[in-house]
């Protein structure tokens with residue numbers, strides 16, 4: 273589904289990712305962990321097509337197509353979704369209108385008919401239930417005045433509505449209390465299937481108690497320095513990141 | 525053309541105009557002559573004057589405009605798109621002349637008068653005679669002087685004491701004249717007596733793509749505890765010049781809400797002066813301007829707090845593209861005795877191109893010591909992070925930008941309480957958005 277080969281990316285001339293290789297197959301959940309500043313959000317941003325990052329080397333194939341040649345909206349229409357670490361507040365853009373427009377753009381790309389406002393309401397009600405959000409959120413501007421937890425749940429709501437093939441969750445668990453964490457994880461688990469895949473970026477092992485990954489990768493200084501199964505996350509929980517830093521010549 | 529040349533031009537037009545006027549009260553004739561004299565001495569404003577520093581009107585003073593002709597009857601179908609919701613009460617002016625066929629005033633409630641100014645003056649309406657040209661000072665600038673000199677037709681609205689009319693009246697000023705260099709000088713007088721309520725739409729549209737000059741003056745006199753909502757929708761041709769003066773006077777416990785939309789014009793200047801001349805007055809000014817091409821859109825507002833315990837709120841926003849220029853000047857003048865004034869003003873601008881410019885200038889003149897006055901002005905671009913967020917959900921970049929502009933403008937259009945009108949204006953705004961730009 274996704275194949276990243278020798279990916280190098282920089283911002284303002286500083287190399288942040290230096291040689292990432294990753295393969296994600298349908299049905300898999302990959303966790304990416306690592307200390308602050310190791311490049312997790314950069315990787316997520318490069319996947320989604322953030323303009324400020326330039327890819328200096330390597331390639332990314334997504335469902336057999338060259339991802340790096342696609343504009344961000346094309347990546348989304350092809351089935352990629354990024355849950356933002358810091359979702360943006362957009363005053364004046366109505367949540368419901370925004371999400372229906374997005375859904376219809378994606379449906380059009382897949383050769384499906386547009387959904388009417390009424391049909392959309394039926395779809396969205398089911399998804400709202402999944403993330404335990406009230407319908408009144410739809411009347412508000414996108415993320416405006418939402419609490420941190422509400423913003424993260426809204427990301428999951430959007431993901432559930434747009435039904436991506438590959439979802440990248442960038443620290444969706446950070447800053448959540450245990451109830452919100454359970455809701456977010458429940459949303460992801462409900463969507464898991466043999467056809468789609470997830471890349472779950474997290475700083476804490478806690479989330480992985482709820483979303484059990486098939487693979488865990490440790491990102492450090494822009495490289496995947498260790499990969500394993502879910503036990504690697506438990507090990508990191510017990511011993512922290514210092515041993516990773518030491519092994520890789522960083523400052524512990 | 526030399527300034528003196530253009531002054532002579534309007535003097536000779538005035539002489540001709542006066543000859544053709546066959547009636548009229550002597551007092552009005554006197555006022556007209558005073559106004560043309562003032563104009564002959566002072567001419568049009570120059571950029572050396574502080575209030576005109578950013579707006580050079582020489583494109584207007586360089587053309588010898590002639591009074592627009594009275595046209596043949598207008599097909600009413602052509603004006604229907606410009607009438608929203610309930611259209612039971614409207615006055616239609618075509619090239620400055622009342623069009624009785626298109627106007628309807630039959631179903632007005634008792635106590636609400638809507639008629640052409642000419643009719644009001646011909647019938648010696650006492651209130652009209654007493655208030656006309658008493659508020660907008662002819663010596664304010666050459667544009668007001670010129671309008672006053674040529675007062676002839678326009679709209680007159682009178683709402684008697686205790687009469688409430690919630691549905692908006694329409695005053696529609698249409699230019700159909702395809703000939704170049706024509707001029708219209710509409711005059712509007714609105715009197716709302718104590719405890720009365722009025723909603724009125726003053727709209728300027730063009731069915732011709734010609735270079736013409738519209739120079740309206742509107743006076744609104746609001747009595748005690750009365751309530752007025754006023755919409756100005758300016759959709760002149762992109763080659764037209766529009767210079768408008770709007771003078772509002774309020775008495776105690778009254779309220780005035782203005783919605784000022786500026787969409788058209790090559791040079792479009794609106795001077796709005798609101799005088800809060802009593803205690804407990806509420807004044808809200810909402811404004812939205814969209815400028816593309818080489819348009820120059822200038823809004824000058826003055827809110828004058830003369831008495832204590834009044835509130836004023838001002839929200840102006842603009843979107844500018846290509847080489848458009850906008851000017852916003854918002855003066856809040858708090859007199860010495862206007863204690864407990866609560867005034868707030870904001871002006872926000874969205875710039876879509878490198879060449880578009882905005883001069884925004886808040887001016888606080890505060891002579892009282894116990895007041896709350898805040899103001900803020902911003903000039904920005906469409907937020908890239910928001911665009912990326914929308915695109916990351918599958919929405920194309922052009923549509924994402926349109927959504928952002930719509931949201932920006934929507935914060936002004938959403939302030940319209942009348943549902944039909946709010947949707948109508950939102951549609952007009954939408955019609956201006958095109959591939960992430962303002963429609964050229």
Ligand SMILES: Nc1ncnc2c1ncn2[C@@H]1O[C@H](COP(=O)(O)OP(=O)(O)O)[C@@H](O)[C@H]1O
Nearest residue numbers: 283284288307308309310311312313314315324
């Ligand atoms: N837009 C940017 N401009 C400059 N530096 C950046 C930018 N984005 C990320 N960086 C830098 O790249 C490194 C990796 O950041 P990031 O990908 O956000 O890490 P993580 O998500 O793992 O905490 C950090 O040193 C950060 O300061």
Ligand SMILES: [Mg+2]
Nearest residue numbers: 312313357443
């Ligand atoms: Mg991060």
